[in-house]
Ligand SMILES: [Zn+2]
C-alpha cells in the first residue's frame with residue numbers, strides 16, 4: 675500500500691496518507707476566492723482522500739471553522755507554530771473525506787492534479803493545466 679508522508683514547514687505536525695493506490699487521491703486546483711486567501715496564492719491545491727487514509731503522526735493542528743459564504747461550514751487545519759496549512763474539509767465531507775494540501779507532502783509531485791475548479795476565478799496570467807477536467811465552479 676503506497677504511503678505518502680507530509681508535514682508542516684517546522685515539522686511539528688507530521689502525517690501519513692495510506693492509500694491502496696495513487697488513484698484513491700483526487701488532486702485538484704481551486705481558483706475560488708476563499709482558496710486564494712487561505713493559501714495566500716492564486717489557487718489552492720489539495721488532494722481529496724478518504725478520512726481513514728489520513729494518519730496524524732506528530733503534533734496537533736489548530737482548527738479554524740468558517741462559513742464559506744454560501745452557508746457551508748469549512749474546517750481548516752494549520753500548524754499553530756509555523757502557520758502551514760495542512761488540510762480542509764466541508765461539513766458535508768466531515769465523516770468521509772479530507773482535502774490535504776499537496777504542498778505539505780514530502781514529495782509534492784506524488785499526486786498530480788486531475789481537475790481545476792472555479793476556472794471562472796482563474797488569475798488572468800495563469801494558463802490552464804493541460805489534460806485535466808475544467809469546471810467553471812464545482813459542478814459545471
Ligand atoms: Zn509547523
Ligand SMILES: [Zn+2]
Nearest residue numbers: 704705706709
Ligand atoms: Zn476553492
